[in-house]
Structures are given as C-alpha cells and as structure tokens.
Amino acid sequence: MADLNKRLTTNVEGDFFVDATCINCDTCRQLAPMTFQEVDEFSAVYHQPHDELDIFHAYQALLACPVGSIGAVTKNTDLRKKAQESFxxxxxxxxxxxxxxxxxxxxxxxxxxxxxxxxxxxxxxxxxxxxxxxxxxxxxxxxxxxxxxxxxxxxxxxxxxxxxxxxxxxxxxxxxxxxxxxxxxxxxxxxxxxxxxxxxxxxxxxxxxxxxxxxxxxxxxxxxxxxxxxxxxxxxxxxxxxxxxxxxxxxxxxxxxxxxxxxxxxxxxxxxxxxxxxxxxxxxxxxxx
Ligand code: SF4
Ligand SMILES: [Fe+2]
Missing domain, CATH: 3.60.15.10 (Ribonuclease Z/Hydroxyacylglutathione hydrolase-like)
Structure with missing residues (x-):
C-alpha cells in the first residue's frame, strides 16, 4: 500500500502518485505510459489520468507494481476491480x-x-x-x-x-x-x-x-x-x-x-x-x- 507521507515530489498534483519505495522496475511505465515516466531513477506521475481508459491503465499499473508504491487518493473501486479482472x-x-x-x-x-x-x-x-x-x-x-x-x-x-x-x-x-x-x-x-x-x-x-x-x-x-x-x-x-x-x-x-x-x-x-x-x-x- 502506497504511503502519502512518502509521496515523491516529482509527481504532479492529483490523485495518483508514486511513493519513495519505488524500485524503478518499469512495470507501470509499460502499462500506463500516459501517466508514469522515469524521473531521477524512480517512477513518477507526470500526467494525471482523466479519461476512463487512462485511469483503468493507471489501476493496472497500481496492481502490477511489485512493491505497492503506487497510490490513488480518491478510490475508483469499479475501475480498480475492472483492472484486477483484466489480468x-x-x-x-x-x-x-x-x-x-x-x-x-x-x-x-x-x-x-x-x-x-x-x-x-x-x-x-x-x-x-x-x-x-x-x-x-x-x-x-x-x-x-x-x-x-x-x-x-x-x-x-x-x-x-x-x-x-x-x-x-x-x-x-x-x-x-x-x-x-x-x-x-x-x-x-x-x-x-x-x-x-x-x-x-x-x-x-x-x-x-x-x-x-x-x-x-x-x-x-x-x-x-x-x-x-x-x-x-x-x-x-x-x-x-x-x-x-x-x-x-x-x-x-x-x-x-x-x-x-x-x-x-x-x-x-x-x-x-x-x-x-x-x-x-x-x-x-x-x-x-
Ligand atoms: S511499478 Fe512500482 S516499483 Fe516499478 S517503477 Fe512503477 S512505481 Fe516503481
Ligand atoms: Fe536477471
């Protein structure tokens, strides 16, 4: 579970964020390249997802992240569930x-x-x-x-x-x-x-x-x-x-x-x-x- 207190300052403002436990494995950037990019040897949210498809991909990244470094402040339980079911x-x-x-x-x-x-x-x-x-x-x-x-x-x-x-x-x-x-x-x-x-x-x-x-x-x-x-x-x-x-x-x-x-x-x-x-x-x- 990502920790808001460890939210990296390299994330743009908004719901999704990466925290400091990121191991820079690239998984999120493969699944949701519209949302995540590499900054200073970590991932960071450089563009908050707005439409449903981008949010869905961001949830796929959140679920695939091996160390739970990705968080979402506002939960979209439907899209999270759909993302889980997509694997x-x-x-x-x-x-x-x-x-x-x-x-x-x-x-x-x-x-x-x-x-x-x-x-x-x-x-x-x-x-x-x-x-x-x-x-x-x-x-x-x-x-x-x-x-x-x-x-x-x-x-x-x-x-x-x-x-x-x-x-x-x-x-x-x-x-x-x-x-x-x-x-x-x-x-x-x-x-x-x-x-x-x-x-x-x-x-x-x-x-x-x-x-x-x-x-x-x-x-x-x-x-x-x-x-x-x-x-x-x-x-x-x-x-x-x-x-x-x-x-x-x-x-x-x-x-x-x-x-x-x-x-x-x-x-x-x-x-x-x-x-x-x-x-x-x-x-x-x-x-x-
Ligand atoms: S999937 Fe998780 S650990 Fe891997 S680069 Fe993204 S945020 Fe970091
Ligand atoms: Fe290896």
Whole structure:
C-alpha cells in the first residue's frame, strides 16, 4: 500500500502518485505510459489520468507494481476491480502477460501460454488467488519455464498447486533446486513440436530463452526492447560473462521470431525481417565496444 507521507515530489498534483519505495522496475511505465515516466531513477506521475481508459491503465499499473508504491487518493473501486479482472492480459491469441509482478523477481514480467498439450507459465508472478483462479479457468499449468535464477519468485507455489513441471538450466538451478526438469549443456532442446528451450548464457550462466511457434521469444533478462531508443537491448551490467552474452545473442540469429517478451524491459512485436535487423544492429553496436 502506497504511503502519502512518502509521496515523491516529482509527481504532479492529483490523485495518483508514486511513493519513495519505488524500485524503478518499469512495470507501470509499460502499462500506463500516459501517466508514469522515469524521473531521477524512480517512477513518477507526470500526467494525471482523466479519461476512463487512462485511469483503468493507471489501476493496472497500481496492481502490477511489485512493491505497492503506487497510490490513488480518491478510490475508483469499479475501475480498480475492472483492472484486477483484466489480468492476465491477453497480448495475442493464447499468449498472456500476467501482471502482479513480484518483488522476489525484482519486478520482472511473467507470461502464460495456453496450449492443447498443456499450458505454460513463463517465470512467476506473485502467488495470488485471482491468478490461481484465472490459470485454473484457462486449463491449469503443465510447465513452468524459468528463464534464469533471478525470476523464480513464487514458481514453487504454482508448481505445487498445479502439479506442474518446473524447467530451469542446471547452471542456475540452485534458485529452484527441486525443479523437475533440469536443462544441461548448451544444446537447444525441442521440448515439444512448438516449444524450444534455447540456452543463452551471459546475464547468468544458466539463462534460457523459450521459443514458441517460431514466433514468440521469451527472453528473461537476456534481451528486451528499449522503447526510448526504439531498439533491442541486452545487459551491460549484471553480466556473468560478456563474451558468452554476445555469443548467445549471435545464436538467436539462427531462429526466426516476431515477439520479444522479456522479464525486464519492454516487449515488442516486429516482422521477422525487422527483428533480425534489430538483432544485427544490437550485435554490431556491442561488438564495437
Ligand atoms: S511499478 Fe512500482 S516499483 Fe516499478 S517503477 Fe512503477 S512505481 Fe516503481
Ligand atoms: Fe536477471
């Protein structure tokens, strides 16, 4: 629950505000860019939402914030309820962003994919009754894909609830020691006809990407969209091995995909050709440095 006494002075006057507990995870700026922006390494309300849609998005941000740093002085219970019910948000046929980001994963985004052979949870949101019910209604969870050690959050509780198989790379598996499926080595694993597990060591030794239908690439903290620069980004700090990081990104040129769905950073859809060009540009810029 946000604290008015800790309201940041960088917020404009009005109902919505961010307090000083913000961890600058970017979640609110992805969900409600008309309301929130980054100021001095925190988020702040730079434009108070007025119409119903903007207030709805501000409530989505309030609910997704991992540390409860967003407050609203005047409560709009109807829009808050609608925002709660909107999660998980379907991005496109059967692929969802879950919301309710967890502080345990530093506020990373998590996703859900429905599939006739069993649904997938990609990294973990907070364990909440609302999401449990929604996942149940969508057919439960068969697999929980863990992109790397930082983003496991409440995966163990979802696994227990749904009897799901947790997948993690052996180099990161101390974060989920009793995971049912440990991926070893650097080879791509064809987990099913439409799901591929791609080792992308670099940010951590055991980072994995998940490619679904050769269209959706779930990247953890390996690759994301930088909406200010309008280009792909990858870590330049918190890097386990910079050489491996570059090689892992180079490896992604072997695959075709349209979506990048990261833990941290923004998501993006581009044509496969534009995605390839963006990836090539990112590699060229890093190889120069
Ligand atoms: S979602 Fe919360 S913690 Fe993350 S940037 Fe916004 S206010 Fe800060
Ligand atoms: Fe990470």
């Amino acid at each position: 998980p948000i379907e991005l496109t046929g059967g692929v969802y962003y879950n919301g309710f980001n967890s502080e345990k994963s530093f506020g990373a985004n998590s996703y859900f994919v429905t599939h006739s052979q069993g649904n997938w949870l990609i990294d973990s949101p907070r364990f909440l009754r609302h999401l449990v019910n929604e996942f149940q209604n969508l057919g439960g969870i068969r697999y929980i894909f863990l992109s790397h050690e930082d983003d496991v959050a409440d995966a163990d509780r979802y696994a227990e609830k749904f009897n799901a198989t947790r997948i993690i790379h052996e180099a990161d598996h101390e974060a989920m020691p009793d995971a049912e499926w440990i991926v070893k080595g650097n080879d791509v694993v064809q987990a099913s006809p439409v799901f591929q597990l791609i080792p992308v060591p670099g940010h951590t030794a055991g980072s994995l990407a998940l490619l679904y239908k050769e269209k959706f690439l779930f990247t953890g903290d390996h690759l994301w969209w930088d909406r200010e620069k309008e280009e792909l980004g990858m870590p330049s700090r918190l890097v386990w091995n910079a050489e491996q990081l570059l090689q892992s990104t180079q490896r992604l040129l072997d695959f075709s995909f349209e979506w990048v769905l990261p833990g941290h950073g923004d998501r993006i859809q581009l044509s496969p050709e534009r995605m390839r060009r963006a990836l090539t540009k990112l590699l060229a810029s890093r190889q120069k440095t």
